[in-house]
Amino acid sequence: MMLFLFLLLGLLWLFQVVFFGEIYKTVRISEIKGSADILCESIDVGDAELQTLALKTAREKQVCVLIFDEHGNIISTEDVLSDCIVHTMSARNIYTLYTFAERDGGEKLSRFHLDAFRNIRPEIFFYESGQSEVSEDDTAAESIIYTKVTYSESRGRDIVVMLNTTISPVASTVRTLQTELIIISILMALLAVLLSFLLARRISKPIVRISRSAGELARGNYDADFTADGYREIAELSDTLSYAAAELSKTGKLQRELIANISHDLRTPLTMITGYAEVMRDIPGENTPENVQIIIDEARRLSSLVNDVLDISKLQSGTQELDITEFNLTETVREVIGRFSRLTEQDGYTIEFASDCEVMTRADRTRILQVIYNFINNAITHSGSDKTVLVTQRVTRLPDGKVKVRISVTDHGEGIPQEALPNIWDRYYKVDKLHRRAQTGSGLGLSIVKHILDLHKATYGVDSREGAGSTFWFEL
16 A cells, blocks of 8 residues: 555656646647647638637637738737737748748747847747757746748648747746645555555454464364455355355265265175175085175175275276277167176066167267166165166257267156255265165265266266156266
8 A cells, every 4th residue: 555655646746746847848839739730721711711710729729820921921810928929029030930940841849938038039949949048947938939831722822820829937836736745645645554554454354364264174163153244355255165164064974974884885795705704614514605606796795885986086086087989888788787687586676678779879888887887776776666677778860960869767766855856966965864785886876977977078867756766867
């Protein structure tokens, strides 16, 4: 704030004090030249119109106007200044100005102090750029004569436009501005110090409070208070951190639930493997193929769970790359269904597959197989009393000539509440808060499915109604 104040006051001193006189003179010279240009452009209008324009220019710009031809015949003259020079100047001096203007390309600017006018001589007009025979004095009025020569087509001869104005001394004005700026600078400095202090307190106080709460959040206190008032940006920061704290709290809770569920899923196959191995070791005759198969199945279940956890980690970190190949999607669906044949035979599950044709597609076959596997496993887990799962494949031709295939997996179980549908793809979300071990797989399938289909830029979704089952689908 103080630096800005010093910069502002410095600019005011430069333009209002140091360069004020030069800026004022530059503006007046620019005005008089512009007025001469307008008169020269209108030189071929009638004498009456030219005299009217000269009178208007003289009154608006506070200049004396003298327009005459090369023979000395006056066309228009306007004397509106008490200290006008051109109307008291001798014909010889006027002619001298005219010849100098012709020599210099058609225009001549002459400047000198009024108190030197009584000693004026023709050779004084050799001096330009504010120079005169007398020394510069900022307390004396300065007179400017601008002479411009133009050719009149209608009159067939040169016309001379001579304008004269007076630049009043600005020394007293500058001293007045200096005094005012000193007073203003002192008042503004005091006000800036006070305003800076108040703004700093108003801005920093809620930020310090938010910073303390952020430290609490970093230490795991998700109930940290981020309430803050003040500027809009601070309020928005407070709302954002409050939302982040709530989401972190929710995520922490879901993570704890997930760890508990995974621990349960890990412990179950380990217990089965240990128990059957001990039985086979301690009891004669229990080393049967059936018991060995149970140990193998539980080991595979454990391996599947670990692989799913690793898959989620890779997919979420963005390190998983797709191996795109062309393959038979219909055959891949049949292969996944075949993997569930033991469940179908032993536990009474029925998996039906309906397809309209054989479909070839380009994707990562291993990952798409994983998606279908998880959808079917999820449907079996929640299939309800009829233990029936329907898998369908439908092909659609789009207007642009491309072909779209949709794979749908439908169960007739308990369904999903409508308010829970947007969240079922989340990393830690679980519709059924009471953990229930899946019949196969890890129970982490939908999170894996989401990441795989996102990598393929595929569309996917779920249609469900409580008590009527669910249909999970994706399109390639």
